[in-house]
Amino acid sequence: MALGFTISKEYAELEWPIDVLIAVVWIVFGWNMFGTIARRRVQHMYVAIWFYIASWVAVTVLHVFNSLELPVSFLKSYPVYAGVQDALVQWWYGHNAVAFFLTTPFLGLMYYFLPKAANRPIYSYKLSIIHFWTLIFIYIWSGPHHLLYQALPDWAQTIGVIFSVMLIAPSWGGMINGLLTLRGVWDKVRETPMLKFMAVAVTAYGMVTFEGPMLSIKTINSLLHFTDWIVAHVHIGGMGWNGFLTFAMLYWLIPVLWRTKLYSNKLANIHFWLGTLGILFYAIPLYWAAITQGLMWKEFTPEGFLRYPNFLETVTQILPMYMTRIVGGILYLTGAGIMVYNLAKTIQQGAFVAEEETSAMPLERTEKRRILGETIHGWMERKPVQFTFWVTVALLVGSVVSIVPLFVVKTNIPTISSVKPWSPLELQGRDLYVREGCYTCHSQMVRPFRSETERYGEYSKSGEFVYDHPFQWGSRRMGPDLARTGVVGGKMFKTAAWHFNHFYDPQEMNPQSVMPAYPWLIANKLDVASTPAKIKAMVTLGVPYPEGFADRAIDSLMAQATLIANDLKQSGIEVEPDREIIAMIAYMHRVGRDISELKPASDAGAETVEVPELLTDQPSLDLGRQVYTANCAACHGASGEGNAIGPNLTDDYWLHGGADGDIYKSIHAGIPAKGMQAWKDLLNREQLRQVYSFTVSLRGTHVAGGREPQGEPAVSK
Amino acid sequence: MNNQSNPHTNGHNPDENVMLTDQEKNLLMPHEFDGIRELDNPAPRWLMYLLYLTVFFAALYWVHYHTFKQGPNQDEEYAMEIAAAETARGADTTAVKLVQLTDAASLESGKKIYTDKLCYSCHGMLGEGNAVGPNLTDEYWLHGGKLENLMEVMKNGVPAKGMAPFKDQLSEEQILQVVSFVLSLQGSNPPNAKAPQGEKEV
Numbered sequence: 049m050a051l052g053f054t055i056s057k058e059y060a061e062l063e064w065p066i067d068v069l070i071a072v073v074w075i076v077f078g079w080n081m082f083g084t085i086a087r088r089r090v091q092h093m094y095v096a097i098w099f100y101i102a103s104w105v106a107v108t109v110l111h112v113f114n115s116l117e118l119p120v121s122f123l124k125s126y127p128v129y130a131g132v133q134d135a136l137v138q139w140w141y142g143h144n145a146v147a148f149f150l151t152t153p154f155l156g157l158m159y160y161f162l163p164k165a166a167n168r169p170i171y172s173y174k175l176s177i178i179h180f181w182t183l184i185f186i187y188i189w190s191g192p193h194h195l196l197y198q199a200l201p202d203w204a205q206t207i208g209v210i211f212s213v214m215l216i217a218p219s220w221g222g223m224i225n226g227l228l229t230l231r232g233v234w235d236k237v238r239e240t241p242m243l244k245f246m247a248v249a250v251t252a253y254g255m256v257t258f259e260g261p262m263l264s265i266k267t268i269n270s271l272l273h274f275t276d277w278i279v280a281h282v283h284i285g286g287m288g289w290n291g292f293l294t295f296a297m298l299y300w301l302i303p304v305l306w307r308t309k310l311y312s313n314k315l316a317n318i319h320f321w322l323g324t325l326g327i328l329f330y331a332i333p334l335y336w337a338a339i340t341q342g343l344m345w346k347e348f349t350p351e352g353f354l355r356y357p358n359f360l361e362t363v364t365q366i367l368p369m370y371m372t373r374i375v376g377g378i379l380y381l382t383g384a385g386i387m388v389y390n391l392a393k394t395i396q397q398g399a400f401v402a403e404e405e406t407s408a409m410p411l412e413r414t415e416k417r418r419i420l421g422e423t424i425h426g427w428m429e430r431k432p433v434q435f436t437f438w439v440t441v442a443l444l445v446g447s448v449v450s451i452v453p454l455f456v457v458k459t460n461i462p463t464i465s466s467v468k469p470w471s472p473l474e475l476q477g478r479d480l481y482v483r484e485g486c487y488t489c490h491s492q493m494v495r496p497f498r499s500e501t502e503r504y505g506e507y508s509k510s511g512e513f514v515y516d517h518p519f520q521w522g523s524r525r526m527g528p529d530l531a532r533t534g535v536v537g538g539k540m541f542k543t544a545a546w547h548f549n550h551f552y553d554p555q556e557m558n559p560q561s562v563m564p565a566y567p568w569l570i571a572n573k574l575d576v577a578s579t580p581a582k583i584k585a586m587v588t589l590g591v592p593y594p595e596g597f598a599d600r601a602i603d604s605l606m607a608q609a610t611l612i613a614n615d616l617k618q619s620g621i622e623v624e625p626d627r628e629i630i631a632m633i634a635y636m637h638r639v640g641r642d643i644s645e646l647k648p649a650s651d652a653g654a655e656t657v658e659v660p661e662l663l664t665d666q667p668s669l670d671l672g673r674q675v676y677t678a679n680c681a682a683c684h685g686a687s688g689e690g691n692a693i694g695p696n697l698t699d700d701y702w703l704h705g706g707a708d709g710d711i712y713k714s715i716h717a718g719i720p721a722k723g724m725q726a727w728k729d730l731l732n733r734e735q736l737r738q739v740y741s742f743t744v745s746l747r748g749t750h751v752a753g754g755r756e757p758q759g760e761p762a763v764s765k
Numbered sequence: 766m767n768n769q770s771n772p773h774t775n776g777h778n779p780d781e782n783v784m785l786t787d788q789e790k791n792l793l794m795p796h797e798f799d800g801i802r803e804l805d806n807p808a809p810r811w812l813m814y815l816l817y818l819t820v821f822f823a824a825l826y827w828v829h830y831h832t833f834k835q836g837p838n839q840d841e842e843y844a845m846e847i848a849a850a851e852t853a854r855g856a857d858t859t860a861v862k863l864v865q866l867t868d869a870a871s872l873e874s875g876k877k878i879y880t881d882k883l884c885y886s887c888h889g890m891l892g893e894g895n896a897v898g899p900n901l902t903d904e905y906w907l908h909g910g911k912l913e914n915l916m917e918v919m920k921n922g923v924p925a926k927g928m929a930p931f932k933d934q935l936s937e938e939q940i941l942q943v944v945s946f947v948l949s950l951q952g953s954n955p956p957n958a959k960a961p962q963g964e965k966e967v
Contacts, residue, residue, distance in 0.1 A: 094798035160801070169785070169802035173794050178808055182816065202838045206830055210823035217816035224812055232784065352854045357934045358883060429796075496843035498850055502933060507843065537924025539933070545897050546887070546927055557886045619896055732925075 052483035053123045056518050057138045059145050060114050064125045067115040074111065078104050082432070089411050091430045095176040099156035101432070102184045102439045106148035109443065114141035120585045121578065124479070128589060131513025132199060132461055135521055136454055140191035140447065146282075147187040150290050151253075155222045157297060158250065162226050165242050165300050171228035177425055179221020184439065186215050189446035193264035196273065197495040198521060199510040201460045205266075207450050212264030219257030226250040241316035245296035248324060252288025256281060271346070274491055274525040276366070277338035280331040287327045287380060295323070295387060302391050306398025315390045319383040326380030333369035333376075341366050346499040354502050359528040364560050464511035466646040468729055469591045470638065472579045472605040477635025479582070480628055481520065484566060491522035492531040492639060505532035505539050505640070512643055515591050527563060534641030536732075544612055545619035547633045569629040576626060579605055594720050600682070607679040608634060608730055614674070659712045660733070663741040672742025675735050679727065680743075688746040690755030693723065698749045703759035706747065712740045861937040865912050866945040875946025878939055882931065892950040894959030897927065902950045907963035915944040 054061040062070070081104060085097065114137055117125040129137050163170055170176065192200060192208030227250060230237060237243040259281050263269055272278070303310050310316060344362040347355035356362055418427040428435050454460050470478060481487070494500050496507040508531050513519055532540045542550070549556065552570060554563040583598040597604075609625035612633055616623055623629065663669065677686070683694030690696030695703055704714045716736060718726030727736060785793075792804040830836045837845065866872065879885065887898030894900035899907055908918050919940045922930035931940060 090796075090798055092796035092798070094796075094801065095803075096798075160799075163801045164799075169789070169793060169804050171804055172806040172808055173803040174805065175808035175812075176803070178813075197839055203831060205839075206827060210826050213826075214816075214819045214823050216819055217812055220812060220815075221808070224809060228806075228809075348850075351936050352850060353934055353936070358881065496839050498843070498846045501843075501847075537922065537930070539929065541924060541927065541929070543897060543927030549896060558883060621896065734925075 052485070054482060054485065055117060055125060055127060056482045056485070056487050056520065057114065057127065057134075057141075058523060059142050060111075060138070063123050064115070064117050064119050065122065067111070067117070071111060071115075074104075074108060078108070082436075085432050087411075089409060091411060091414060092426075093429050093432060093435065094159070095170070095173075095180065096156040096159040098180050098435070098439075099152045099159065101436050102180075102443070103148045103152045103156070105436065105440050106144060106152070106184070106188070106443050109447065110141045110144050110148065114138060118585050118589060120581050124578075126517040126585055126589060129517070130589070130591075131516045131519050132510045133454055134517065134519040135195055135198070135513075136192065136200065136204065136451060138519070139194040140188075140451055143191040143194060144188055146285070150285065151187075151219075152184070154253075154290055154293050157293060158222065158226055158246070161293075161297050161300055162246055162250075163229055165240065165246065165296070166230055166233050166236060168229050168231075168233055171225050171231065175221055175225050179218050179225070181442065182218035183215070183221065185442040185446065186211050186218055187446075188443050189450050190215060190264065192450065193260075193269070194523065195521075196264070196266050196269045197497070198493050199508045199513065201454070201510070204450065204454065204460075209264050209266060211446070212261045216258060216261045219260075220254055223250050223254035223257070241310075241313055241320055242296045242299040244317075244320050245292045245299065245323075248320075249289050249292035249296060252284050252292065252327070256285040256289060259284070270495070270497065271342040272338055274523070275338035275342045276334040276369075276524075277342075278523065280334035280338065283334070284327065284331050287323075287330065291380075291384075292323065295319070295384075298387070298391060302394050303398065306395050306400050308394060308398030311390050311393035311397060315386050319386045319390070322379050322383030322386070326376045326378075326383060328376070329379060330373050330376030333372040337366035337369040340369075345503070346497070348499070354499065357503065359503070360558055360560055363526065363562055367562075461510045461514065463514070464509060464643060464646060467512055467514060467642040469515045469586070469593055471608055471634070471730060472583060472601040473608040473631050473634040474638045475582055475586070476574055476576075476579060476605065477631035477633070477638075478520075480569070480632050481635055482518070484569075486530075487520050487522045489522075489524065489526035489563075490528065490530045491525050492529065493521040494529055494531045500529070503539065504529045505535055506643060508640075509643065512640065515586075517586070517589055517591075530636070530639060532640040533636045534639040535644045536641070538640075538644065542636075543619070544615045544633045544637070545621055547636055548616060548621055548623070548629060551629060551632065569632055570623065570627055572628045573624075573626050574609075574628045574631050576602055576605060594723055594725075596723065600723070603682045604725070604730075607682075610678040611675070611731075611735070657713050657716050659709045660737040660740070662708060662744060663737060664745075668738055669742050669745055671735075672738035672740075672745075675731065675739040676742050679730070680739065683723075685751075685754075687751045688743070688749070689751040689753060695758045696751075696755040697743060697746050698751045698754055699757045700748060700761050701757035701759045702761075706760075708744055711743055711747075712736075715740055715743065861941055863912060863916065863941065865948055866942060867949075871942050872946050872949055874939070875942035875944070875949075878935065878943040879946055882934070882943075884943070887927070889955070889957070889959075891953065891955035892947065893955040893957055899962045900959040901947050902953045902955055902958060903961050904951070904965050905961035905963045906966050909964075910966035912944060912948065915947060916940060919944055 053063050055063060060067075081100060085093065085101075116128045118128060119125040127134050159170065159176070189211035190208055192204045193212045194208070196205050196208065227247070230243070230247065233243075237247055263272060263277070263281065299310060299316055341362045344356045344365065349355050414430070418424070428438065492508075494504045494507045501507050508521075528540070530540065532538050533542065535541055546557070548570075550563075551566045553565050553567075554561040555565075579601045580598040583593055583601045587593050587598065606625065609630045612630050613623055613625035663672070676688075680694075683691065684697050685691050685694075688697035690698075695701075700706070702710070704710060704719060714724065716726070716728045718724045720726065727739070731739065789804055792806060794803045794805055796803070830838070866875070887895065888901050889895050889898075892901035899905075904910070906914065908914055908923060918928060919935075920930060920932040922928045924930070935943070
């Protein structure tokens with residue numbers, strides 16, 4: 049979202065104050081709508097109203113449950129869900145926002161404007177009942193089809209597949225009822241621009257609602273997900289169905305409201321053809337691009353290597369298609385511009401009807417119960433409260449059954465012991481990743497295909513994301529997947545220097561790269577002060593940081609940042625450790641790393657730590673001192689003398705054993721209960737070895753002014 | 766049904782304006798909304814069959830994959846795919862003789878690989894090195910300058926320093942080609958060469 053204020057959930061990017069405003073507006077709209085329904089003068093509620101009731105109820109539920117977030121500051125918040133759960137809730141929302149914001153209300157509009165303009169009765173009342181109820185009941189289940197072959201339990205994926213397939217007929221019900229209503233007046237369609245728009249809109253709707261279920265078949269999805277196909281698919285929906293239906297409505301409504309005729313049918317026809325061509329020029333190249341790129345990602349050479357291991361090749365290949373797409377967009381917009389002119393002229397020549405005389409009789413009180421010969425549905429059609437109740441039930445069944453098990457059944461997300469919370473610096477880096485909108489072009493989800501594990505590394509597991517508020521799986525790969533950039537020695541690993549240069553100027557690294565430069569990450573100072581509040585928020589959301597960690601968070605952050613800045617210095621790059629780029633690099637070096645540090649399960653239980661050989665040469669000890677100063681001095685004093693937090697390291701008394709191996713183990717695994725961090729999570733093996741050697745060298749130096757002895761006297765070695 | 770229909774709504778009388786066949790007149794529902802009427806036609810049969818068919822498919826799908834677990838889940842599918850690839854790769858184990866190549870064709874392929882694999886983004890277009898990677902044209906090597914050393918570095922990389930392993934992307938022969946190409950750059954003295962790093966080796 050603009051300016052980086054985003055929670056990165058697609059179609060729900062806005063931050064919490066705006067979420068609250070949306071809710072307020074929506075409630076006001078609902079109040080007005082239900083108030084109007086309550087005071088209606090026609091007993092029977094027409095099918096268009098059913099769709100509006102369903103839309104309002106569904107969007108309310110979707111918006112509320114997807115936007116549950118914990119504010120950290122006025123413009124920053126974290127979703128309460130993490131990882132897989134966040135992904136499932138998000139796509140339950142994302143998919144159904146399309147359904148209940150762009151489909152059902154528009155079906156309601158179609159059911160009003162189409163018969164009005166064609167002056168024909170609706171073809172089948174029975175069909176409208178069947179397709180209304182099946183549509184709203186089935187639609188709400190099918191969100192997981194956005195997460196096929198991803199780190200979502202198989203049963204949930206299956207729900208996404210089968211309910212999407214079952215959705216074809218209910219969706220088509222609306223199209224068929226619309227098209228059959230036009231039966232007998234097709235000559236009128238040829239002559240009336242408004243009906244032409246309507247016919248194309250309904251056809252586009254039929255096409256999209258066939259394409260959706262097909263894309264939900266796992267085999268098809270495995271080729272086309274993360275490509276432009278989805279983009280084309282939604283644009284047929286947006287430009288064809290929603291756009292054309294809106295144009296049709298305006299062409300009909302404006303002349304009626306201003307009691308006049310449309311200024312120019314000819315211009316409307318030109319608009320129609322520009323719009324239709326625009327859609328074709330927009331969508332067809334994208335379909336082409338999608339298949340091209342999808343196949344390139346998957347192609348292997350006869351020797352068994354990826355044919356296009358360089359992701360960039362697959363992007364360069366489709367850039368010409370993007371040019372055609374721009375042409376399509378321009379055509380479409382030009383058409384819309386012509387419409388605005390046409391409608392403005394129409395308004396000019398007419399006179400607005402401000403108030404229409406009430407023509408319907410006031411509603412008479414009727415029997416509450418069913419009357420003789422009345423069908424149940426017929427009875428419900430005059431009882432808005434009952435009707436709304438059953439709509440709500442229909443919507444909640446699928447929502448509850450497809451989502452709740454993921455929250456209550458633990459085995460759905462197998463825990464991975466090596467997966468740890470983000471360090472403060474990485475968390476800040478992650479927030480920058482969200483702010484910069486990296487997820488719009490980069491996924492973080494390696495699917496279980498050979499073509500992806502060869503390209504990116506180990507495929508993603510659900511247990512890896514348990515501390516991710518929000519999840520960052522993404523939905524489109526303009527750039528390569530980034531789920532494994534933190535795996536040292538992995539296929540996606542890049543050094544700190546590489547990241548630094550790449551963020552500064554991607555084209556210098558790869559001349560054909562389409563990635564924008566992010567020089568401000570280097571110039572901007574990181575908002576270090578926000579760290580404790582962010583850690584506290586994470587603790588509230590259930591992330592297991594040690595007690596009181598928020599107070600030490602800034603020290604930990606600066607320590608890690610100093611290490612990265614030192615690393616960069618060795619490559620000849622001078623940068624202050626408090627710059628945003630440092631946090632970003634820290635994050636890039638952590639993403640997907642934890643799983644690679646998982647010990648083989650063979651020796652379950654006792655984790656054996658291999659104690660490295662002690663270093664005694666002065667240069668190594670100096671390096672050890674650097675690591676110590678950056679990480680340990682805050683709690684153990686500048687010379688190991690100890691302070692109010694940590695014990696003295698220079699006397700002969702040790703709390704957790706004073707032998708070389710014991711000291712190493714304390715550093716390596718930490719003493720989490722007492723606030724000593726497990727440094728294996730933050731330091732690499734070489735650094736651990738250096739700081740361990742340095743600490744051993746402090747032993748017995750008895751620095752003056754040290755803290756009083758604690759623990760047991762060390763066994764002399 | 767009730768007498769809620771009102772022919773005066775919005776000034777329209779659909780029965781007058783709409784061209785209806787006699788058959789359609791018999792099918793008109795009694796209710797009306799702002800002049801819109803509805804016919805009591807049945808839903809098209811083919812559409813209903815489509816609905817039943819998809820419901821049947823859905824049930825079958827669930828039973829197949831989850832009740833009787835007949836189909837593979839995605840982890841099993843992946844394992845099968847890898848196993849199949851391993852089998853296919855097993856057939857292709859032609860030994861490559863480890864001797865530096867000097868023929869123009871091999872060096873040309875080596876150069877192409879150097880470009881395709883973006884070696885230049887860290888080692889420069891001419892092997893001169895840059896902020897990330899070392900100079901490849903001088904006599905100083907961080908990990909040994911013999912053919913075997915270079916082969917090793919190319920295959921397994923130097924992960925801690927950002928050099929990627931290429932054994933999963935290039936065949937033995939291709940690695941030999943690019944290594945031979947790199948060795949052919951020795952002493953080319955390109956402009957902007959990075960200062961020597963590592964041990965001197967001749």
